[in-house]
Amino acid sequence: MPQITVGVSLKAYFGRRQARVWFAGAAAVLRAHEGVRSGAVEAFVIPTYLQLDDAAGAFAGIRVRLGVQDVSGFEPGAYTGEVTAAEVAESGVAYAEIGHAERRRLFGESDADVAAKAAAALRHGVTPVLCLGEEERTDAAGAAAATVAQLARSLAGAPAGPVLVAYEPVWAIGAPAPAPIDHIGTVTRSLRAALLADGDRSGSRVIYGGSAGPGLLTGLGGAVDGLFLGRFAHDPEALGDVLDEAYALARSAS
Numbered sequence: 001m002p003q004i005t006v007g008v009s010l011k012a013y014f015g016r017r018q019a020r021v022w023f024a025g026a027a028a029v030l031r032a033h034e035g036v037r038s039g040a041v042e043a044f045v046i047p048t049y050l051q052l053d054d055a056a057g058a059f060a061g062i063r064v065r066l067g068v069q070d071v072s073g074f075e076p077g078a079y080t081g082e083v084t085a086a087e088v089a090e091s092g093v094a095y096a097e098i099g100h101a102e103r104r105r106l107f108g109e110s111d112a113d114v115a116a117k118a119a120a121a122l123r124h125g126v127t128p129v130l131c132l133g134e135e136e137r138t139d140a141a142g143a144a145a146a147t148v149a150q151l152a153r154s155l156a157g158a159p160a161g162p163v164l165v166a167y168e169p170v171w172a173i174g175a176p177a178p179a180p181i182d183h184i185g186t187v188t189r190s191l192r193a194a195l196l197a198d199g200d201r202s203g204s205r206v207i208y209g210g211s212a213g214p215g216l217l218t219g220l221g222g223a224v225d226g227l228f229l230g231r232f233a234h235d236p237e238a239l240g241d242v243l244d245e246a247y248a249l250a251r252s253a254s
């Protein structure tokens with residue numbers, strides 16, 4: 001049965017108290033979910049750094065992986081404020097989100113910064129959740145070409161290892177609705193082909209994010225390996241609905 005991935009980034013929406021409430025609600029949903037229990041659905045949660053311990057406690061005994069929302073491109077040393085991939089790996093954290101559109105736009109991250117971070121993560125066995133996507137809404141073929149080129153730039157010089165590409169068209173993030181199904185499918189097909197053609201990226205997968213919520217995964221069918229949720233996972237029940245769709249998709253594809 002092919003595994004379907006459902007990830008959640010909490011961005012910086014919650015303080016610790018509110019995050020603990022969300023972890024408890026999400027843990028109840030995840031613990032009870034047959035798709036998660038069986039491993040047919042891979043769930044991951046990316047809280048803030050300060051919420052990681054609370055998340056690990058709330059999800060103890062549940063098949064949930066944790067991630068960080070950013071990682072340093074530097075090895076351990078005199079880099080005030082950074083969190084290194086070495087420390088992320090040492091903390092048992094599986095994923096490092098890299099190159100989210102908000103980090104590129106608000107904090108000036110370049111493709112070269114993203115490539116350094118992806119390389120650092122892969123050096124330490126942390127899987128990059130590599131966020132890619134076109135800034136302006138264009139036709140699907142143009143978006144596919146731009147995103148595949150961004151993929152190559154984002155992994156320039158990175159050691160071999162699998163990545164989890166999160167296709168997130170910038171114009172669909174924080175929007176009322178996700179990108180259209182056809183648009184997503186055209187881009188994800190191109191990303192999958194590019195990853196498949198790269199011998200260094202065996203085991204890589206492609207998920208979609210950008211106003212994703214209940215109903216989208218069923219519409220996308222096999223066009224993606226899963227979803228990356230933001231706001232629409234704030235309600236644990238909605239997360240449960242997406243997990244149901246992921247499990248149904250995993251079973252239908254087996």
Ligand SMILES: O=C[C@H](O)COP(=O)(O)O
Pocket residue numbers: 009168172173174175209210211212228229230231232
């Ligand atoms: O990390 C998640 C994405 O940026 C999507 O966020 P959103 O679903 O709130 O638009």
